[in-house]
Amino acid sequence: xxxxxxxxxxxxxxxxxxxxxxxxxxxxxxxxxxxxxxxxxxxxxxxxxxxxxxxxxxxxxxxxxxxxxxxxxxxxxxxxxxxxxxxxxxxxxxxxxxxxxxxxxxxxxxxxxxxxxxxxxxxxxxxxxxxxxxxxxxxxxxxxxxxxxxxxxxxxxxxxxxxxxxxxxxxxxxxxxxxxxxxxxxxxxxxxxxxxxxxxxxxxxxxxxxxxxxxxxxxxxxxxxxxxxxxxxxxxxxxxxxxxxxxxxxxxxxxxxxxxxxxxxxxxxxxxxxxxxxxxxxxxxxxxxxxxxxxxxxxxxxxxxxxxxxxxxxxxxxxxxxxxxxxxxxxxxxxxxxxxxxxxxxxxxxxxxxxxxxxxxxxxxxxxxxxxxxxxxxxxxxxxxxxxxxxxxxxxxxxxxxxxxxxxxxxxxxxxxxxxxxxxxxxxxxxxxxxxxxxxxxxxxxxxxxxxxxxxxxxxxxx
Ligand code: ADP
Ligand code: MG
Numbered sequence: 001x002x003x004x005x006x007x008x009x010x011x012x013x014x015x016x017x018x019x020x021x022x023x024x025x026x027x028x029x030x031x032x033x034x035x036x037x038x039x040x041x042x043x044x045x046x047x048x049x050x051x052x053x054x055x056x057x058x059x060x061x062x063x064x065x066x067x068x069x070x071x072x073x074x075x076x077x078x079x080x081x082x083x084x085x086x087x088x089x090x091x092x093x094x095x096x097x098x099x100x101x102x103x104x105x106x107x108x109x110x111x112x113x114x115x116x117x118x119x120x121x122x123x124x125x126x127x128x129x130x131x132x133x134x135x136x137x138x139x140x141x142x143x144x145x146x147x148x149x150x151x152x153x154x155x156x157x158x159x160x161x162x163x164x165x166x167x168x169x170x171x172x173x174x175x176x177x178x179x180x181x182x183x184x185x186x187x188x189x190x191x192x193x194x195x196x197x198x199x200x201x202x203x204x205x206x207x208x209x210x211x212x213x214x215x216x217x218x219x220x221x222x223x224x225x226x227x228x229x230x231x232x233x234x235x236x237x238x239x240x241x242x243x244x245x246x247x248x249x250x251x252x253x254x255x256x257x258x259x260x261x262x263x264x265x266x267x268x269x270x271x272x273x274x275x276x277x278x279x280x281x282x283x284x285x286x287x288x289x290x291x292x293x294x295x296x297x298x299x300x301x302x303x304x305x306x307x308x309x310x311x312x313x314x315x316x317x318x319x320x321x322x323x324x325x326x327x328x329x330x331x332x333x334x335x336x337x338x339x340x341x342x343x344x345x346x347x348x349x350x351x352x353x354x355x356x357x358x359x360x361x362x363x364x365x366x367x368x369x370x371x372x373x374x375x376x377x378x379x380x381x382x383x384x385x386x387x388x389x390x391x392x393x394x395x396x397x398x399x400x401x402x403x404x405x406x407x408x409x410x411x412x413x414x415x416x417x418x419x420x421x422x423x424x425x426x427x428x429x430x431x432x433x434x435x436x437x438x439x440x441x442x443x444x445x446x447x448x449x450x451x452x453x454x455x456x457x458x459x460x461x462x463x
Pocket of ligand 2: 226
């Protein structure tokens with residue numbers, strides 16, 4: 001009897017397949033229809049067995065029209081289709097009509113794990129402990145820490161972090177994995193770059209293993225995809241990612257993404273994918289301020305038991321604009337030099353190392369350099385210094401900039417005025433006097449100015 005039903009079901013389904021085959025492209029047919037098995041036909045309902053929940057969702061989303069069409073063609077208007085879903089492991093999920101058990105190979109998960117062994121592809125040296133917190137990265141870091149404690153349960157799902165290169169996006173992701181594994185070793189954390197994701201997907205299509213690919217990733221507790229800007233323009237991969245994303249989100253699994261620019265600027269990224277990011281938290285990492293740069297250098301030195309004078313640390317911090325990778329590179333080179341040559345770290349060595357790392361180290365003391373220096377020390381933007389705001393701290397920074405320019409460059413008062421947004425030379429004269437007055441009365445200004453002149457002297461020929 002059962003056999004009868006199956007045979008009948010098979011022949012109906014085979015006719016459906018013929019029809020479907022003529023309507024859709026070969027790739028889709030192979031991926032989404034060949035793996036389906038006809039199960040039985042009863043009460044004018046054809047039951048088909050699909051390999052997974054995800055597969056079912058995909059069919060419903062993409063191929064429902066053609067399925068409806070062939071069913072009504074074969075079974076008439078009242079014909080119905082029922083899915084039964086092969087279940088992974090021992091958890092069971094059934095859809096539409098109760099049906100069918102699974103003959104699951106035990107090694108199935110193992111097989112996938114070997115194929116996509118990316119979950120361990122993270123670097124243990126990136127932890128929250130050695131991630132220096134500063135104004136620019138605090139939100140990203142604390143959101144990631146909260147997620148590590150309760151993946152999928154915070155409102156940061158997805159967490160989307162964007163920033164320029166070298167500002168710590170990858171570091172935060174690895175730290176999140178590290179922390180989660182420490183707290184909950186059983187959680188499946190899959191970290192990979194969007195490029196790996198794409199190439200695995202392409203490979204899976206080529207080998208007719210799209211289903212394995214999907215099964216693997218929808219099994220994640222935390223899926224972390226780094227640098228998703230590389231998904232732009234990759235229609236098919238985005239589409240697959242979109243479905244994996246939806247599936248994970250629906251089942252309360254955590255998603256973490258990074259990008260090198262704000263989502264709105266991801267040209268060639270599907271709108272519906274972008275809109276998903278708004279479900280959670282999107283945050284940037286801003287470039288580190290001067291203090292944070294100093295703290296990062298100090299921490300890298302400490303990790304390597306190296307001690308160098310504070311003024312050299314400050315010099316490095318002020319020479320490297322924002323990229324923390326470059327800060328790190330400088331420290332690593334210094335350590336190498338120091339240990340290979342058993343020498344002290346001198347200003348000359350620092351300068352030499354920096355010139356290899358930073359394309360253009362400003363070696364000249366000019367007005368631009370001084371403006372940047374004051375801007376970093378006083379935490380006032382260069383634009384504000386050149387602008388016309390009368391806010392006290394901005395005025396002070398502007399005056400200090402003019403004062404230093406007068407004392408350390410050969411520019412005329414008129415020319416200095418021009419550098420500061422086209423101010424009249426009398427404004428520069430006034431600044432000279434104002435700074436002299438402040439130096440006489442205000443201790444903290446005196447301290448700031450001394451710190452800045454120390455930096456300038458480091459740059460001067462005799463070191
Ligand atoms: P991104 O992925 O944004 O390009 P990375 O995470 O690769 O940047 O960071 C570049 C380097 O800088 C890494 O070695 C990382 O450890 C280091 N780094 C970045 N931010 C910090 C920080 N706040 N504290 C300590 N190290 C940092
Ligand atoms: Mg990165």
